[in-house]
Amino acid sequence: MSRKDISWCYNFEIMPIDNPNELSERELEILKLVATGVSNKEIAQQLFISQNTVKVHIRNIFTKINAASRTEAAMYAVRIGFVETISPQIQVQDDGMKSEGQGLSTTGGKIPPLEFDQTSKRTGRRQLIRYLGISILVIAVVILGSIYLPKAIGQGNTSSPPTLTPQVQWYELAGPPTPRKGLAVVNYENVLYAIGGDTATEVSGIVEAYDPQTHLWATRALKPTPVSDIHAALIGGLIYIPGGRLSAGMPTDITEVYDPQLDQWTSGFPMPKALSAYSLVVYEGKMYVFGGWDGQQVTNSVYMFDPDNHTWVEISPMPTARSYSGAVLVGNKIYVVGGWDGKIALTVNEVFQPESSNPTSGWSQAPPLHYGRYGMGTVNIADIIFIIGGTTSNDDSTSIAFIPEETDWGQVENPIKTSWQFLGATNIGTRLYALGGIINNVLLDQMWSYKVLFSIVLPILPK
Structure with a gap:
């Protein structure tokens, strides 16, 4: 059975933030890295500190922002403006058919930008607000949440919760x-x-x-x-x-x-x-x-x-x-x-x-x-x-x-x-x-x- 999914594609950009919980400069650095999905090992390498030190900082961050997981920390970063979503784009996928936007191809093709019908701006604005409300939660899921990966051919479920698909864009480099x-x-x-x-x-x-x-x-x-x-x-x-x-x-x-x-x-x-x-x-x-x-x-x-x-x-x-x-x-x-x-x-x-x-x-x-x-x-x-x-x-x-x-x-x-x-x-x-x-x-x-x-x-x- 054919299935069509509408997928919103975002780029992520780290932005200046308010600091309501008085995180230290080092803690802000680490929260930024946590929000972008890197591991404790990679944080330690980038900041030239030990992994144990990273763990201590993350525990302190969790305590200050009242988070119980990296996902909640990422959601906090989104909520206070630490991660901004930019350039919303849309892609329609039809299982068994070539994707119009090529967003899941190996060629790295660009996905056409989202366009609203000019005759229904108010309806579009209301729907956009609703979409963005959901997308804020979904963005945090990029870090540790439920991520959908293309399964074997044969899945035809047309009703599904918000999901994420990794886009594979391969480039050949100097070998x-x-x-x-x-x-x-x-x-x-x-x-x-x-x-x-x-x-x-x-x-x-x-x-x-x-x-x-x-x-x-x-x-x-x-x-x-x-x-x-x-x-x-x-x-x-x-x-x-x-x-x-x-x-x-x-x-x-x-x-x-x-x-x-x-x-x-x-x-x-x-x-x-x-x-x-x-x-x-x-x-x-x-x-x-x-x-x-x-x-x-x-x-x-x-x-x-x-x-x-x-x-x-x-x-x-x-x-x-x-x-x-x-x-x-x-x-x-x-x-x-x-x-x-x-x-x-x-x-x-x-x-x-x-x-x-x-x-x-x-x-x-x-x-x-x-x-x-x-x-x-x-x-x-x-x-x-x-x-x-x-x-x-x-x-x-x-x-x-x-x-x-x-x-x-x-x-x-x-x-x-x-x-x-x-x-x-x-x-x-x-x-x-x-x-x-x-x-x-x-x-x-x-x-x-x-x-x-x-x-x-x-x-x-x-x-």
Whole structure:
């Protein structure tokens, strides 16, 4: 059944505000960032403070403005004029047909501006007031609320509450000088670092840095130990690369640490066991490593590294052993999605809570993938989990996205219309970057980016 949705599309702009609750200058800075949907980790990086300090400030902000969540804080920011909606636009979508405004296409086309019938200005003004009253609430939902992602073909429900659709607008950028797969990609001070991976001839220690302002790549100091099937952790201004697969094909327990300011590598504390093809998340200044391959089998082990006391600790294992999974932090929960168990691609989506009162458990289940997937790029933007590329059990190359408050996964168009495997991905704010990887046994020297925008879908109101 065909379905048409009218979607109001807004740009967001930070404006001068009144300060009725006497927030400090630092608290206003943090509230601004919370209102734009960035995580505590990104706030800490942008303001050069620790994540613990960010948490303290956010608690103080919540107390002063009487908010119980980031959503309420965002609504407060909207209410006092901290976030202004500008340039309202309209888009009509008809499922199964090409969108008139192209707002959900991968071409970045503009959506026609909203025009009112000049013969019914008063009616239009009244309706506009009603729309804006609803949209103020919906704007806050952009941060953490109910976000609708395009579901599988076949949904025909014509009546729905106000919803949001992420618009995917891909742009091809200057690709890395060295094509490779199995690399680590990390953002440090709005510069992307692509580290290690498999080139056409060898396992590499190449480090290349990309500046989005100049669109230029620069070669940095080589990683002393070339490795592939790795991830990177940014902690305290340093980039940690644990383990990885060596040129001989076996994993290593070596951890090496890169200082981007000095362009210098040092040796870190070795992992408890050699691992490659793991997934990795940083939470509260600690590094969590999930699963991977230990040279003999796929493992369900989980290790936490504390850089303050230089210790690795084995903690509650994953319910499902796997390698090449994707891990991402949303709030205070770590989602470990998909993976390879040595035989098949997995659909599992397991959630770990580092602050669980029971240190030997802390695991729960979340909605699984529709089909198995591994070797993908996994990124959190505004508490939306984006999974880009990967090897799938049904050869479907479509990328996907998930809102933790929702019960199902939605689809996101790829810039590449074929299976895209073992790529690197990260974000700078609400802009996602995906690069490298392999397609049809060909290594890529390309990079794509899109800025996650949102289309606000409102139900048609009665006259």
